[in-house]
Amino acid sequence: QVQLVESGGGLVQAGGSLRLSCAVSGRFFSTCATGWFRQAPGKEREFVAGISWSGDRTNYADSVKGRFTISRENAKNTTVYLQMNSLKPEDTAVYYCAATFGPPGYRRSDYAYWGQGTQVTVSS
Numbered sequence: 001q002v003q004l005v006e007s008g009g010g011l012v013q014a015g016g017s018l019r020l021s022c023a024v025s026g027r028f029f030s031t032c033a034t035g036w037f038r039q040a041p042g043k044e045r046e047f048v049a050g051i052s053w054s055g056d057r058t059n060y061a062d063s064v065k066g067r068f069t070i071s072r073e074n075a076k077n078t079t080v081y082l083q084m085n086s087l088k089p090e091d092t093a094v095y096y097c098a099a100t101f102g103p104p105g106y107r108r109s110d111y112a113y114w115g116q117g118t119q120v121t122v123s124s
Contacts, residue, residue: 002026002113004034004097009118016122017085022097022115024078033104034080035111036070038093038120045096049082050104059104064091087122094119 008020024032035050049060049070058070069083080097095118098111105111 002029002032002099004099004113004115006095006097006115006118009095009120011121011123012087014087014089014122014124016087017083018087018120020082020084020095020097020118020120022080022082024080024097024099026113028101029099030074030078032078032099032101032113034072034078035098035100035104036080036082037096037098037108037111038091039096039117040090040093043093045108047106047108048095050106051080052104057104059106061106084120087120089122089124092120092122 003025005023031053033052036048037045039045051058051070067086072080097115099113100111
């Protein structure tokens with residue numbers, strides 16, 4: 001079992017920045033690939049970014065490439081970050097951290113473990 005707890009969401013003006021954090025714990029947590037997804041009101045949950053357990057592979061949705069950066073620290077505990085720059089109103093959503101013992105895929109079904117989400121609101 002893997003537990004994930006997100007933090008760092010909030011309200012920011014367009015063009016601003018936020019950094020989300022995801023604390024990962026549980027059995028074999030350090031070997032999990034992790035990803036960030038988001039879900040806006042009335043829309044499907046969509047992939048944002050993913051990172052392998054070692055941190056040497058990352059992938060991004062086209063809509064966030066060049067603006068968002070995913071990273072992770074593997075120490076006593078694992079923390080996964082999503083640095084979000086040049087935020088736009090369309091980035092407004094609940095952001096979820098997810099984990100998998102497989103590779104960091106793009107599909108929601110690729111991930112078995114999910115956090116509760118953190119709200120990000122970007123005002124115009």
